[in-house]
Amino acid sequence: MLSRLAKFMSGSGRTSHAAEFYRHRLAVYQSELDEPEYSFTDTAERRIDIHAFGRDFVPACEEGSDEGYVLLTNGMSQTRMPGVHGEAKPRAELMWYVREPTEEFRANLRWLANLPFIDTTWFGFGHRVASPWPPVAGTDFQTFLFLTPIIGPDKQIAEALEIAGDPVEILTVNLISHEELGLIKSSGLDTFLDLLDENDYPPIFDPARKSYV
Secondary structure, three states, rough: OOOHHHHHHHHHHHHHHHHHHHHHHHHHHHHOOOOOEEOOOOOOOOOOEEEEEEOOOOOOOOOOOOEEEEEEEEEEHHHOOOOOOOOOOEEEEEEEEEEEOOOOOOOHHHHHHHHHHHHOOHHHHHHOOOOOOOOOOOOOEEEEEEOOOOOOHHHHHHHOOOOEEEEEEEEEEEEEEEHHHHHHHOOHHHHHHHHHHHHHOOOOOOOOOOOOO
């Protein structure tokens, strides 16, 4: 009886501790992005919640507006990614700038966030994931590319977030063409990043974007 009670209490403690991590991540997100407009709670065993924060991507000092959402996973960093080496951060969360927080985008984020624990791998800056088909309607691109945030509040989240003493990498999700992937393989990531700058790569994902190569 006492051993069963001890196991129950131990399990309850782990559940409470895990829930605290979810609240902690959300609090860090909110400190930079305010309250999410939508939160989509995952019911799977490996819980990957997704929060959608509304944003005008045109800086306040400029005219016009370009409204969209910052999608952020909450739960990928619950577990260390297997196989991390060197100075890479052992935990990560994913961020995607989209026009609307559709089910299609959320499903892709959850798939990506679960992938390191299925394939025993890890994600970091410059890493790529091939999709078996175009993952979003309206595009022919099939390769996800992970970069790190360059927008101020998102960089602050990346600098502030820790889980169980580990720093957490925030990786932005991007889709690239087969030709752009070839450029990265032949000339390096920096060459491709320069190409993004030259073409005023839009922050909000555009499925109609043409390949820059």
